Amino acid sequence: MKKYVSTLILTPLLLLMFSVITTETFAQEYKKVNPEKGEGIFGLLRRYNLEPNDYFDAFIQINKDNLGDDLLLKTGKSYLLPIQVEDAKGNPIEAGVFPIFGPDHQRVEFKDNDLQGAVFYIVSGHGGPDPGALGTNGGHRLCEDEYAYDIGLRLARNLIEHNATVYIITRDPNDGIRDDRYLKCDKDEYCWPEEVIPLNQTHRLKQRVDAINALADKYGGQYQRTVELHVDSRYEKHNVDIFFYHHPNSKRGKELNNTLFATIKEMYQRHQPGRGYSGSISGRRLYMLRYADPVSTYIELGNINHPRDQKRLLEVSNRQAIANWLTLGLMKDYANSKK
Numbered sequence: 001m002k003k004y005v006s007t008l009i010l011t012p013l014l015l016l017m018f019s020v021i022t023t024e025t026f027a028q029e030y031k032k033v034n035p036e037k038g039e040g041i042f043g044l045l046r047r048y049n050l051e052p053n054d055y056f057d058a059f060i061q062i063n064k065d066n067l068g069d070d071l072l073l074k075t076g077k078s079y080l081l082p083i084q085v086e087d088a089k090g091n092p093i094e095a096g097v098f099p100i101f102g103p104d105h106q107r108v109e110f111k112d113n114d115l116q117g118a119v120f121y122i123v124s125g126h127g128g129p130d131p132g133a134l135g136t137n138g139g140h141r142l143c144e145d146e147y148a149y150d151i152g153l154r155l156a157r158n159l160i161e162h163n164a165t166v167y168i169i170t171r172d173p174n175d176g177i178r179d180d181r182y183l184k185c186d187k188d189e190y191c192w193p194e195e196v197i198p199l200n201q202t203h204r205l206k207q208r209v210d211a212i213n214a215l216a217d218k219y220g221g222q223y224q225r226t227v228e229l230h231v232d233s234r235y236e237k238h239n240v241d242i243f244f245y246h247h248p249n250s251k252r253g254k255e256l257n258n259t260l261f262a263t264i265k266e267m268y269q270r271h272q273p274g275r276g277y278s279g280s281i282s283g284r285r286l287y288m289l290r291y292a293d294p295v296s297t298y299i300e301l302g303n304i305n306h307p308r309d310q311k312r313l314l315e316v317s318n319r320q321a322i323a324n325w326l327t328l329g330l331m332k333d334y335a336n337s338k339k
Contacts, residue, residue, distance in 0.1 A: 031081045035073040044073060048081055058082040100168065101157055102176015108160050115164035118223045118334045121212045121294060122156045123169045124148035125230040127189035128197025130204070133233030135304035137314065142304050143185035144231040146175070147313045151301065152229050153177045154323035162331065167192060167215055169208050181314045205287040216293045223337050224294035225256065225330065231313065232300045239306040241279040242322070245298035248283030252295040256333050257281045260297060263329035267321075299326070 035044050041059055042052040060067065063079045073079065083096060098106050125148050126132030132144030149170065154177055156166045169192045175183075191197050191204075192211045198204050216224055232240055242264055246253030258281065265277045289296050301322060302309035312318045 032078040033081055034078055035075060037075050039073060041071060041073060044079070045081075050082065055082045096160075098157070098160070100171065100176065101153055102178065104179070105153075105157060105177040108157060110163060111161045113163045114331055115159060115162040115334055118159075118225070118330075119165040119167075119216075119219050119294075120156070120159055120330070121167050121169055121215065121224070121226040121292075122152045123208055123212075123226060123228040123288070124152040125170075125228060127170045127172075128191075128204070129187055129199040130197075130201070131185055131187075133231050133304045135233070135310065137182075137307075137310050140182040141185055142310070142313070143183070144233070144304055145170075145189065146183040146185055147304070147319070148229040148231055148301065149175065149189070150178055150183060151319050151322050152227075154320055155227065155229075155326050158323055158327040159330065162327075165219075167212075169211055170197075179316045181316070202287070206291075209288060209291045213291075213293045223334055225333070226288070226292045226294045226296040227326070227330070228288050228296065228298045230298065230300050231302060231304045232309075233305060234303050236305045238303060239308045240300065240303045241277055242302065243280040243282075243300050245282060245284045245286060245289060245300075247289040247296065248285065250283075250289070250295060253289070253297065254281070254283070255336070256295055256297050259333045259336065260299070260326065260329035263332060264325050267325045267328070271321075 031048075033044065033048065036047075039047075041056060045052045045055050045059060059079075059082055060071065062082065066074075066077060066079060096108050096110070098108055100106075101108070124145060126145040127149070130145070132148070134144070135142040149172060152168065152170070156168055157177070159166050170189055171192060172186075172189045174188070175186070189197060191207050192215075195207060195211070198207065212226055234240065244257040244261060246257045261279055261281050264279060268275055268277045284298070286298055289298055302312045304310065304313065312322070
């Protein structure tokens with residue numbers, strides 16, 4: 001099994017953690033260097049024209065497996081340098097390459113530290129042997145897991161731009177973010193880090209919960225949120241707006257959903273005045289909500305069988321808008337948690 005690395009760097013201040021790339025890919029994107037005898041981190045960074053005050057934390061995070069508590073560099077051992085690029089004005093900024101987002105979206109420029117310290121687990125529903133809800137449009141087959149996954153990737157990418165730690169739990173080795181209306185259905189998704197997804201529903205959900213809880217243990221009292229994305233499947237004449245579930249006994253889960261709900265409603269009012277928004281929030285004892293340790297939200301994105309809801313999923317701009325609006329809601333929830 002390949003080892004997955006969970007760190008990458010961010011804007012000229014700090015860094016961000018994200019478990020998406022294999023060690024092999026990571027090494028290709030980050031330059032490997034060897035310290036000189038007696039050289040420390042500051043000296044090494046200066047030797048490669050990286051300002052230590054900007055890149056010290058990033059260096060520590062991407063090399064933490066090779067550093068002891070004393071943070072001393074060892075002669076003969078290789079270390080990774082943070083990536084430095086320039087913006088349109090020639091000013092140095094930091095960016096990362098995340099192959100899981102696909103060739104057209106893999107380069108991510110970091111905007112700010114607004115989500116520094118926040119940890120997110122993105123779970124798109126179903127996957128592997130289970131495509132989830134099925135629909136048809138224009139002779140094309142629509143699979144729930146593909147559209148939930150695409151929106152999940154877009155959401156993850158947005159969160160990374162703001163220096164969040166993000167784990168994509170349901171993963172596809174080759175799909176990436178796709179700018180097509182019709183997303184090809186396949187069965188090659190797996191569970192983080194590289195586990196085959198079982199057909200049995202209970203086993204599948206337990207596998208995801210176990211992965212999330214194992215990761216969550218590393219972050220102690222930090223802000224952590226699980227975001228589970230689904231597409232509803234109701235009879236053809238029933239369209240639904242985005243709606244939310246939380247565990248009935250989770251006060252923070254309800255607060256999270258209230259914030260997400262209010263943000264979606266506000267965005268509809270701003271961008272589609274007069275449309276209205278009929279989403280809802282309710283408590284349910286669903287498996288993921290019951291057993292995942294982090295505060296969780298379960299989101300239904302629409303009805304895959306209704307023409308109006310299909311437009312929400314098929315139009316690339318709409319999928320991106322959903323991701324953008326959920327990002328805003330999560331950023332508000334994180335800000336609220338610090339009050």
